[in-house]
Every structure is written in structure tokens, then in C-alpha cells.
């Protein structure tokens with residue numbers, strides 16, 4: 001007779017990749033999916049913002065990517081997550097998508113991973129097919145310490161991690177990485193901390209596959225931990241921008257308002273370049289631009305998503321308009 005519940009190994013691990021805003025989740029996920037052993041991975045990306053960007057970047061390295069937008073997985077779109085997972089499993093069974101051996105959920109930068117795992121494990125339709133995988137948390141080597149100290153979400157993501165990946169390590173001194181490791185250990189004494197950076201990413205085999213660690217299920221909480229007053233809004237950028245003027249504007253904006261602007265990202269048409277330019281700012285730092293090969297179907301032309309507190313869309317729009325009026 002067939003067992004009613006398959007052995008643990010037969011069930012698909014659902015890993016959660018979390019980490020504070022801009023800490024490098026998508027960059028690290030793209031690196032993971034590049035590894036041949038992780039080729040058969042289905043990816044669910046949850047973005048906090050009216051327009052999604054991360055799924056466009058990840059789709060360059062993996063086809064099985066589903067975007068869940070317009071809300072945070074740990075509070076607003078949990079039912080969507082369950083139905084998305086159930087749909088993916090059904091489509092793999094019927095051959096509509098390639099079979100996969102694991103799922104990675106990339107959360108928003110403000111998510112609490114506990115309710116997400118709780119939702120996956122408590123959904124009757126998933127009980128026989130999925131099991132909890134690892135919680136992997138990226139911590140920004142540059143701004144991680146500030147985030148852990150200032151934002152409950154960042155501390156919670158570290159507290160619930162099976163594995164922490166300290167990103168952007170090549171941008172800071174080794175002693176700063178050591179200090180950050182100590183800070184992480186104070187929040188989560190049993191966590192494994194790996195160091196990663198562009199050119200020397202932490203190997204996938206060291207990050208995933210540490211499943212069966214029930215630590216993150218202990219809280220059983222079903223509501224996310226959230227700081228107050230953090231909002232997201234999208235600002236439209238009309239027409240092509242002059243790159244030097246735009247970067248100068250963004251750098252000045254983040255230098256002045258980096259405490260309020262936690263994250264900015266977007267896609268821009270830039271004069272003299274056919275390709276859409278991907279913009280990334282994290283707190284006070286503007287990162288070098290990336291490029292998409294072409295404009296994604298259905299994507300608006302020029303937009304910036306802000307995740308901020310104590311700052312209005314109107315203030316950003318005014319500032320942008322002034323820059324465009326004088327410099328474009």
C-alpha cells in the first residue's frame with residue numbers, strides 16, 4: 001500500500017530567500033540559478049512596489065519565474081502564494097512547465113519570513129507535496145548593521161535565518177565584515193554566516209540544502225513584523241534622460257535623504273543608449289547601472305519605485321521635474 005504522506009525527501013523543499021531592502025537578494029538568486037545543480041528550481045518573487053523589476057532580471061537566467069506583486073507575502077498576498085505554489089505543482093504534473101525539484105521564494109525586503117513558512121506548511125493543498133527548506137537571509141555588507149539596528153524587519157530576517165549571506169563584502173574592509181558577523185551572531189547565535197561579493201559569490205551548495213531545520217517555525221506567527229510609516233510609490237520619468245545629470249540628481253537625493261529613502265529602483269530610457277538602464281539605490285548608495293537587452297513587453301518606459309518613510313511622492317516628483325527642466 002502507498003504511504004499516505006510521502007517521506008520527507010520526496011517532498012519539494014520550499015526555500016525562502018529574504019533580506020532587507022537592496023541587500024542583494026536578486027543578485028544572489030541569479031548567481032544561485034546559474035549553478036547547474038539548481039537548474040530545476042521554480043522561483044516565486046514577491047515585490048513591494050507597483051511595478052516589478054526583479055522578475056525581469058531573474059528571467060534572464062531562469063524561465064520558471066512567477067511574480068507576486070502589490071503587497072507583501074507575509075501579510076497581504078499569502079493566499080496568492082499558496083495558490084501559486086499549488087498551480088506550479090499542478091502544471092509540473094501535467095507537463096505545462098518543466099518539472100522542478102525545489103522552490104525558492106524571494107520575499108520583499110520588508111517581509112517577515114515566519115508567516116510565509118507557516119503559510120506553506122499549514123496549507124492542506126501543499127501538505128503532501130512541499131516541505132520547509134532553508135531560510136537564507138542576505139545582509140548588506142555596507143548598510144546591514146544600520147538596518148539591523150534601525151528596522152525590526154531586518155533583525156527578524158536575521159533571527160529566523162538558517163544561513164546568512166553577507167553581501168557586498170568586497171566593498172568593505174575585512175574588519176567590518178567581522179564586526180557584522182558578531183552583530184549577526186548576537187541576533188541569531190546558531191546561524192551560519194557566509195561572505196559573498198561580486199567576483200566571489202558564496203557557493204550555492206553552502207547556502208541551500210540545510211533543510212529540516214525547524215527553528216524558523218517556532219514562533220508560529222501568522223502576521224509579519226513591520227515598522228511603521230514605510231510606503232512605496234512609483235514616479236514616472238517622462239522621456240529619455242541625460243545619464244550624467246540623472247546620476248548626479250540621484251546621488252544628491254540619496255546623500256540628502258538616504259535616511260528616508262530605503263530603496264529606489266527602476267528602468268530608464270537614457271539618451272544615446274537603446275537598452276533600458278536598471279537603476280539601483282540603497283539608502284545612501286547609488287550602484288552602478290545594469291542593462292536589460294531590450295524593453296520588457298508590457299513594461300512602462302521610464303519609472304522609479306521608491307520605498308521610503310517620511311517622504312512624499314510629490315517631493316520626489318518636484319525635485320525630478322526641476323532636474324529635468326534644467327538638465328535635459
Ligand SMILES: Nc1nc2c(ncn2[C@@H]2O[C@H](COP(=O)(O)OP(=O)(O)OP(=O)(O)O)[C@@H](O)[C@H]2O)c(=O)[nH]1
Nearest residue numbers: 021022023024025026027109167168197198280287
Ligand atoms: N558591489 C556589489 N554590489 C552588489 C552585490 N550584491 C548586490 N549588489 C548591488 O546592490 C544593488 C541591489 O541589489 P539587489 O540584488 O537588487 O537587491 P535586493 O535585495 O534584491 O533588492 P530589493 O528586492 O529591492 O529588496 C544592485 O545594484 C546590485 O548590483 C555585491 O555582492 N557586490
